[in-house]
Amino acid sequence: MKTIVSAAALLAASLLAVPAFAANLVLYTSQPNEDAQATVDGFMAANPDIKVDWVRDGTPKIIAKLQAEIQAGNPVADLLLIADMVTLERLKEERKLLAYKSPEAAQYDARLYDADGYYYSTKLITTGIMYNTSAAMKPTSWKDLTKPEAKGLVTMPSPLASGAALIHAQTLAAVPGLGWDYYKALAENGAIAAGGNGAVLKSVALGEKAYGMVVDYLPIREKAKGAPVEFVFPSEGVSAVTEPVGILASSKNAEAAKKFVDYVLSEKGQEGFLKLGYIPARNGMKLPEGFPARDTIKVLPIKAAEALKNTDQDLKTFSGIYGSN
Amino acid sequence: MPGYVRSGNSQPAWLFPFIVITVFVLSVLPLARLAMAGIAAFASGGVIDVFADPALWQATYYTLVTSVLGTIVSLLIGCLFAFLLTLTDIPAKGVLSFFFVLPMMIPPQVTALAWVQMSGPSSPLLKALAIAPPLGAPQPLYSVGGIALLYGVQHAPLVYLALRAGLMTLPRDGVEAARLSGASSLRVFRDIILPLSLPGIIAGAAISFVSCTGNFGIPAILGIPASIFTLPTLIFTKFSAFTSRTFGDVAVLSAIIALISVAGLMIQDRALRGRDYRVIGLSGASAAFELGPWRFLAAPLLWAILFFMLAAPFFALVAGALVPAYGVPLTFKTMSLHAFEEILFRQAVTRTAFINSLSLAGGAALGLLLLTVLAAYELTRRRDTVSRIVASLIEIPYSLPGIVVAVAFILVFAAPIPVLNVSLYGTIWIILIAYFSSFFAVSLKPVVSAFHQLDPALEEAARLSGAGFFRRLFDIVVPLIAPAAGASVILVFLIACNELTISALLWSAGTQTLGVAIYNLDDSGSSDLASALSVLIVLMVIAMMLLLELLAKRLPKGVVPWRS
Numbered sequence: 001m002k003t004i005v006s007a008a009a010l011l012a013a014s015l016l017a018v019p020a021f022a023a024n025l026v027l028y029t030s031q032p033n034e035d036a037q038a039t040v041d042g043f044m045a046a047n048p049d050i051k052v053d054w055v056r057d058g059t060p061k062i063i064a065k066l067q068a069e070i071q072a073g074n075p076v077a078d079l080l081l082i083a084d085m086v087t088l089e090r091l092k093e094e095r096k097l098l099a100y101k102s103p104e105a106a107q108y109d110a111r112l113y114d115a116d117g118y119y120y121s122t123k124l125i126t127t128g129i130m131y132n133t134s135a136a137m138k139p140t141s142w143k144d145l146t147k148p149e150a151k152g153l154v155t156m157p158s159p160l161a162s163g164a165a166l167i168h169a170q171t172l173a174a175v176p177g178l179g180w181d182y183y184k185a186l187a188e189n190g191a192i193a194a195g196g197n198g199a200v201l202k203s204v205a206l207g208e209k210a211y212g213m214v215v216d217y218l219p220i221r222e223k224a225k226g227a228p229v230e231f232v233f234p235s236e237g238v239s240a241v242t243e244p245v246g247i248l249a250s251s252k253n254a255e256a257a258k259k260f261v262d263y264v265l266s267e268k269g270q271e272g273f274l275k276l277g278y279i280p281a282r283n284g285m286k287l288p289e290g291f292p293a294r295d296t297i298k299v300l301p302i303k304a305a306e307a308l309k310n311t312d313q314d315l316k317t318f319s320g321i322y323g324s325n
Numbered sequence: 326m327p328g329y330v331r332s333g334n335s336q337p338a339w340l341f342p343f344i345v346i347t348v349f350v351l352s353v354l355p356l357a358r359l360a361m362a363g364i365a366a367f368a369s370g371g372v373i374d375v376f377a378d379p380a381l382w383q384a385t386y387y388t389l390v391t392s393v394l395g396t397i398v399s400l401l402i403g404c405l406f407a408f409l410l411t412l413t414d415i416p417a418k419g420v421l422s423f424f425f426v427l428p429m430m431i432p433p434q435v436t437a438l439a440w441v442q443m444s445g446p447s448s449p450l451l452k453a454l455a456i457a458p459p460l461g462a463p464q465p466l467y468s469v470g471g472i473a474l475l476y477g478v479q480h481a482p483l484v485y486l487a488l489r490a491g492l493m494t495l496p497r498d499g500v501e502a503a504r505l506s507g508a509s510s511l512r513v514f515r516d517i518i519l520p521l522s523l524p525g526i527i528a529g530a531a532i533s534f535v536s537c538t539g540n541f542g543i544p545a546i547l548g549i550p551a552s553i554f555t556l557p558t559l560i561f562t563k564f565s566a567f568t569s570r571t572f573g574d575v576a577v578l579s580a581i582i583a584l585i586s587v588a589g590l591m592i593q594d595r596a597l598r599g600r601d602y603r604v605i606g607l608s609g610a611s612a613a614f615e616l617g618p619w620r621f622l623a624a625p626l627l628w629a630i631l632f633f634m635l636a637a638p639f640f641a642l643v644a645g646a647l648v649p650a651y652g653v654p655l656t657f658k659t660m661s662l663h664a665f666e667e668i669l670f671r672q673a674v675t676r677t678a679f680i681n682s683l684s685l686a687g688g689a690a691l692g693l694l695l696l697t698v699l700a701a702y703e704l705t706r707r708r709d710t711v712s713r714i715v716a717s718l719i720e721i722p723y724s725l726p727g728i729v730v731a732v733a734f735i736l737v738f739a740a741p742i743p744v745l746n747v748s749l750y751g752t753i754w755i756i757l758i759a760y761f762s763s764f765f766a767v768s769l770k771p772v773v774s775a776f777h778q779l780d781p782a783l784e785e786a787a788r789l790s791g792a793g794f795f796r797r798l799f800d801i802v803v804p805l806i807a808p809a810a811g812a813s814v815i816l817v818f819l820i821a822c823n824e825l826t827i828s829a830l831l832w833s834a835g836t837q838t839l840g841v842a843i844y845n846l847d848d849s850g851s852s853d854l855a856s857a858l859s860v861l862i863v864l865m866v867i868a869m870m871l872l873l874e875l876l877a878k879r880l881p882k883g884v885v886p887w888r889s
């Protein structure tokens with residue numbers, strides 16, 4: 001009898017221990033785990049009465065999760081902090097976002113946020129080339145990756161797993177002289193596209209591949225920790241995403257969510273990103289260590305509206321070249 | 326006196342209906358819902374798109390090839406260990422057996438992560454030893470062969486356990502008679518032991534094959550970087566690119582995996598049918614063969630295999646957790662505990678995952694125990710057709726791949742429950758219910774075997790003295806089956822703690838499990854953190870297995886899988 005009673009008590013205790021959404025705010029983000037934790041920690045330190053629970057995954061996967069939850073009638077997230085404006089623009093058009101005019105916006109370039117207040121860029125993340133320092137060739141141009149020296153040694157993130165990778169492909173595809181033919185030439189040279197930016201970092205740093213297309217902060221940070229990698233801004237220019245933040249229309253904690261938006265746009269929040277090694281989006285901020293001066297970084301243009309319209313077709317084109325992943 | 330016992334006239338009337346309803350909710354409803362979604366997809370014509378998709382056929386092909394090769398590898402290793410540890414006088418059997426079963430208890434994605442750390446140009450371990458392959462050398466494990474090899478390592482214990490159960494009941498006198506007539510050891514093995522161990526080998530092969538087809542952790546870590554998708558990873562990627570058609574598509578894909586699993590089990594059934602393996606004589610063929618000088622070859626061989634299966638990957642995992650950055654060789658100077666610090670003290674997700682996995686595992690283990698005590702009581706007392714059907718319905722979700730169970734439960738609970746208007750999808754409860762469904766059979770088995778050893782006369786005596794149902798249950802039955810119940814709880818707890826496949830589809834904010842946390846950490850490029858978390862989990866698994874080992878003396882035979 002005693003055993004059963006204590007077993008039942010244990011069962012009850014274990015069920016009660018299940019955190020049934022004790023959090024006030026739920027953040028879906030595509031930042032790497034350590035960065036997401038640091039961002040959330042910074043916010044909670046500034047707002048001790050709000051508890052944030054967060055989920056990390058690649059931008060397309062996070063959006064898929066959200067869509068599945070919306071379809072099931074139970075969207076969990078209050079906030080999104082994900083790779084690109086194009087995705088948030090789509091959600092805005094689907095009326096899934098809440099408009100909020102943050103007072104911090106005055107400190108930002110008008111191109112970096114939505115005029116109606118649906119989303120705000122938080123940082124600048126460029127995609128360039130990383131290489132392993134024991135590689136024979138030091139690439140300086142995107143085209144170097146199609147050279148025979150790089151045969152079978154190139155890896156890149158898949159647009160199906162990474163929002164930044166999708167914008168990157170769409171950006172390069174619009175550059176005269178590169179275009180989808182460039183991606184075909186890469187594929188013919190044995191380049192592979194799989195997983196997210198984390199996978200590329202790992203593969204090149206560990207020497208499984210010698211060259212990779214990747215977001216800037218990952219290799220720059222790893223180099224500082226001693227990893228045998230270098231990052232270059234290719235001569236043609238780099239693509240960029242701005243990791244915007246947006247509040248979901250279905251949020252049950254809109255007030256707390258607005259505080260989060262204000263925080264990540266504030267000087268303090270931006271300094272947090274700077275410390276993690278990102279280029280802050282706010283005017284007048286410094287650049288993290290290891291980056292060249294901001295005006296020497298040539299950012300390739302992308303037309304957001306056009307990119308949004310072509311996304312499905314571009315994904316198909318990409319999959320057609322690199323297989324179904 | 327089964328006829329006398331069966332009447333069960335003093336048992337509460339609700340008991341059997343309660344069990345039937347539970348089994349209906351946990352097995353029949355989700356699988357019927359899955360079948361319906363599949364049929365609906367067929368009817369709407371959307372299925373043509375699914376079948377026209379080359380990715381489906383590619384994935385089916387890879388699933389079959391890796392599973393067949395994996396089964397062959399697990400047969401080779403599993404049979405070697407089973408024959409040597411059961412039939413010979415090889416030293417340190419208990420320890421070898423304990424370690425050999427260990428890979429089965431370790432989450433597959435941890436196995437995969439450890440092996441990746443161990444090989445390729447990346448390996449901190451090989452770099453430390455300065456024997457790492459050159460830059461750009463492909464990671465050999467990111468291939469069909471690599472996936473199959475790890476399937477083999479992960480499932481070899483299943484073959485070992487299935488075969489050993491058969492070898493334990495070999496007739497000793499048959500072997501002795503042959504010996505007395507002058508047959509050589511080889512002859513005895515070939516003519517007596519091998520034919521009689523065939524059922525065990527076939528059963529082991531079938532279990533291994535079915536487990537391979539449903540494995541998610543290994544092809545997720547080894548296959549996705551090389552664009553090798555098996556059916557479970559294809560379902561996972563379909564969910565990662567959610568569209569309005571996703572639910573229908575994955576229902577069809579799940580149905581294909583379920584068909585492959587059922588086909589595997591039917592082939593086993595077919596192979597065993599029509600043969601008569603009944604033997605007369607004393608069983609318990611312990612040490613039928615003396616190895617003699619061969620032991621100097623056999624024992625080191627087994628230890629060497631264990632070293633490559635367990636120790637080397639584990640040290641690679643530890644090394645992977647200790648390097649400060651990718652590609653840095655591990656030395657005493659570069660070594661850093663940063664990853665452990667981050668995992669233990671900074672990452673909220675670790676704590677959440679530990680709490681979730683432990684409460685899910687505890688909830689599933691104890692909740693199922695309450696169910697299984699009642700179910701085992703009723704099923705061993707009734708023994709009629711209906712209860713046999715109920716018993717096999719309990720088995721079905723366990724024999725199906727976790728991803729199929731997960732999809733079925735998503736379909737049942739995606740929409741809010743009617744009347745109550747509560748949504749389970751996106752909460753921890755949907756994972757708990759799926760665990761209940763998937764691990765019911767695991768929990769039931771030890772308890773049923775304890776009930777079979779129970780003398781019904783005891784309970785009858787109590788009944789005649791006027792004791793009611795609960796009084797009899799708590800005062801007589803439960804104390805007698807307590808050790809088996811303890812084993813059942815630990816087994817379910819172990820399996821549920823390390824689960825990935827089900828929770829990979831069902832998790833949401835705040836409901837990450839340990840399996841999901843490791844997978845996501847690795848996926849986001851933080852494989853040092855993933856390794857550190859994996860190291861902690863392996864230590865936890867070993868601790869729980871040791872606990873079971875300590876309990877073993879008080880348990881019925883066969884409950885602790887690795888003990889004789």
